[in-house]
Amino acid sequence: MHLFRWLPLGLILMAGTATAQLQQYRPNPQAGREMALHTCDACHIVAAGQLAPLVPGYGPSFADIANRPTASFASLQAFLTTYHPRSNMPYPTLSSAQASDLASFILSLRGRR
């Protein structure tokens, strides 16, 4: 069967893909900022200079969240990728890469108010 001649090549390609997926994703705060300005700004002050959120005083500003002593990349990433039944915030359907971008953007606001 000549099909089996291609088997080693297939296995090599599959191994290559798996290795690429195992590589650590490098969060991109700029991409997180762009996304936040479109999807989170209805309830949060995302960045300085932004118009007031549609729902004033609803969600904490991202700078305030970043300045909480408990805020960390892991805690923000976890909040954004898990469902919270009792939260007033709708569950955003985000890929883990998007959640990483957003978490890194929020933390980049640390020190600002």
Ligand code: HEC
């Ligand atoms: C419909 C309004 C709404 C939208 C849209 C929204 N949020 Fe929120 N968010 C809230 C509210 C309200 C809270 C305050 C916590 C609560 O009530 O559960 C909150 C809290 C948070 C917190 C703090 C969680 C904590 O540990 O206390 C983070 C981080 C956050 N939001 C990120 C985001 C991001 C990122 C987006 C966009 C993808 C987003 N939010 C979109 C309403 C919203």
